[in-house]
Amino acid sequence: MHDQISAAIDAATRNALLSELAGIVPAAALLTADEDLKPYECDGLTAYRQVPLAVVLAADESQVVAVLRACHRHGVPVVARGAGTGLSGGATPVGNGVVLSLAKFMRILEIDPLARTARVQPGVRNIAISEAAAPHGLYYAPDPSSQIACTIGGNVAENSGGVHCLKYGLTVHNVLKLRVALIDGDIVEIGSAALDSAGYDLLAVMIGSEGMLGVVLEATLKLTPKPQVAQVVMASFDDVIKAGNAVADIIAAGIIPAGLEMMDKPATAAVEDFVHAGYDLTAAAILLAESDGTPEEVAEEIAAMCAVLEKSGARDLRVSQSEAERLKFWAGRKAAFPAVGRITPDYLCMDGTIPRKHLAHVLTRIAELGEEFGLRCANVFHAGDGNLHPLIMFDANVPGEIDRATGFGARILELSVDVGGTITGEHGVGIEKVQQMCVQFSREELEAFHALKAAFDPRGLLNPGKAVPTPRHCSEYRLIGSAKGATT
């Protein structure tokens, strides 16, 4: 377990800030009572909890600016929060800090079908954007599995992906412009309605910055024409390695599938029981490969993928014969996390990305580590882009199991770094993986991150203690193996 992050604030400062906040928002929008703060004590990473000093439910831009100014003046940390669906503790409150909820910013301000853009407030849910764009034959491409609940502000903070990002990109590829409030209350527009802007690409820095550089007030997003049709092939393999090689073979054939996902046997077993997607439960792994586009294009690509998959040793192939069947095949994949949640009291979701050629080695090591730690693990894999989600199952009520689970998880992340990958592909570092940052980055690189943050937030008040560890933090973290951060 990590230590909770807490700021040292004296009583006088606390009282002064609270009375200022009370002057900014109506009483109902300022939560300070324990029972009101409780729902905000964690995000989707429920293993870490911290009650904040206060939660402010801002309703407009002027309130956000006033809250930030007040906190800045008093030196009190601020954690911005959307729907709280994040999986790495990016929205876990800071003790004695303020949680700034953007939940009331839920308006879609404009859909421009000719320009193919949507201008939305940060609290708008991901899927609501695609729903609003649908009448124009457009949609917002990034589709994280939490898309029915997660908000665009959170997607920007985490640079969220989804199952279609190999072809359509991540959040960073689909945002044109952000209106952002800095900690001192200054407002800055980053990016533009054009395809680029003068100066540095600040948009690239802001997206995925885990709420540590600014608070998103408004986002202009790129909309994509909805493909006419989509079809998916489900391939069964009697060997996980064969399935991994089949992915490489598809790419080598010059095909970029719209989606390319793999699940191992423990994952399909959990899922099938839950959603009855028709998965082959005797297979060691199944692969879902989707094609989208014009009917001719899809027919051509599906035929090509089937040929490749057969040659790669798939023992069974099923092509979706209707939209309903396609959605059924995907329903299993999209429900993988909750499905695993049903068969275990608790689970930890890892998020490393690896060069795909090391898949066999990594999966073998994960199985060995599972034995070593005495815990079960199901693997769900964004195979096209190498992003692996091992789901470590445990029971927090059994003494010692949570420590074993986090230990197991840490080893998987370090393994990802060892093979040339990264500790997080799309869920963010947050509070969960902050220690493993010491493995992936050197002291100098971490210093560069801190210096970059200081250009936006010199006093370090936005979401402190997350994402980028201090050198001291790293020297306290006993490194396992010969990590490059050993210089700290």
Place this chain on the structure above:
Amino acid sequence: MSDLTEQFADRIRAASGPLCIRGSGSKDFYGNAPRGEVLEAGGHRGIVGYEPTELVITARCGTPLAEIKSALAERRQMLAFEPPSFGDAATIGGVVAAGLSGPRRATAGSVRDFVLGVKLLDGEGRLLTFGGQVMKNVAGYDVSRLIAGSLGTLGLISEVSIKVLPLPMAEATLRFELPQDKALDLMNRWAGQPLPVSATCWADDSLTLRLSGAGTAVESASSALGGERVADAAAAHFWTSLREQRHAFFAADGDAAALWRLSVPSIAGALDLPGATLVEWGGAQRWIRGGSSDAPRAAALRVGGHATLFRGGDKSAGVFQPLDPVTQRIHRDLKRSFDPRGILNAGRMYPDL
């Protein structure tokens, strides 16, 4: 090829004044005039890793763009942002530092969209690694994409990893005789439909459009859109000449005359500016030739875009659109954080960076 990173680092550490990082010099014309002692980066070259099935190529900064393109072509892959070279010797480091993308940009994405990782020597000569060779990576701030287009002002790109894509199975180029406003409207409408458009160009009352993708998709879009089909060899020549600015539009006045690049929302109507216009990127990039005033800057700003004095003209007022005060402050602080002594490509982008 020898690894010159340590040599570069020594040179940066020892520098007492501005250093001008230079690959082949093919883009010396771009940005504010280079100044300081030249640090030749072109000798640090070679493809370090290329994994076609992982869609990633990693190369040292001095690797010629041409070498990378031919290595990719052998495996039927490409740099999807279709970078211009502006000279046979252009290096990949220069491509990333300049951040310029070609005809495919509006649909495929820009340089920064494809940068996955960099090894960077900062202004103190420290070698820092950001990002990596994988497609999805959110550990730490996305510094590698920030470096794309930063004109060497934040560090010397020693090595870069770039996402690559398969070459399209088929391509077709169509031509339509149309006035500018009609062409702008059509480009925007087509972009809203699921058509495999990969590039557009309007000049001299003629709209040229390229389709790329699966053979069947290209053929069906081609017959649905109509227009005159341009022969393959002529089409390839056209898109290359456009990318390299050897198209007649660019050649007309010579290198000394002002060439403005306007980056604007694609739906902005025809801009009322003196001088000839060439439109690319579905309407989002407009080239304006001639004229000595800074009217293009005001015109771009009016529609929510920005203008760059791309070539020639009078650079004394600066090449890039001025920044608002808050953005300017962030730029200065970022520059200071990577290059505290302010020696790397000083002034190339803005006078105070």
